[in-house]
Amino acid sequence: MKPTPELLAYFGDNQERIQAYALLLKTEGIERGLIGPKEGDRIWQRHIANCIPITTIIKPNIRLVDIGSGAGLPGIVIALARPDLKVTLVEPLQRRVDFLTEVVAKLDIPVEVIRGRAEIVKKQFEVVTARAVAPLEKLIQISWHMIPKGGQLLAIKGEGAQAELDITKLKKGSTAQIHEISLPNLPVARVVEVGKGA
Secondary structure (H helix, E strand, O other): OOOOHHHHHOOHHHHHHHHHHHHHHHHHHHHOOOOOHHHHHHHHHHHHHHHOHHHHOOOOOOEEEEEOOOOOOOHHHHHHHOOOOEEEEEEOOHHHHHHHHHHHHHHOOOOEEEEOOHHHOOOOOOEEEEEOOOOHHHHHHHHHHHOOOOOEEEEEEOOOHHHHHHOOOOOOOOEEEEEEEOOOOOOOEEEEEEEOOO
């Protein structure tokens, strides 16, 4: 599948960069085992398109960290769609860190890559994002120390988002809601937002 002009429009001046990133995922991403061998034809529709909706609900000009970034989904997509954000990627596995570091260099984007587990990161970020990393309750446990008061965790989830939220023990003073985001030509996306009380 080739990207449609509507899909590329979300990336503004970074349309060439997002296409270069998709190509890196399809080639080196598969060769290095970061993306499944059958995913090559579905990079746009299943992976990049899945990460676009979250970019529409993030406040401007903030610090954002993507934990368990893997091959850079959604972190790289967010950085390219929202160049106003200061994006950091956190990933424990060295081979993924190597890939992310190369992607950032090849695309020439101001993104920081940190090797390590979320639990050891000492910095704070207004927004923490995650996709396909862990159940919501675990995500809260491993990222809560990184979120300042008034900040939020945004987790990309599937159709079971509400069921997962229902069984999650929230921290005292925190709030939670599900954003169902319908954008033209994209499937409905569900993002669970957990906010840290001021």
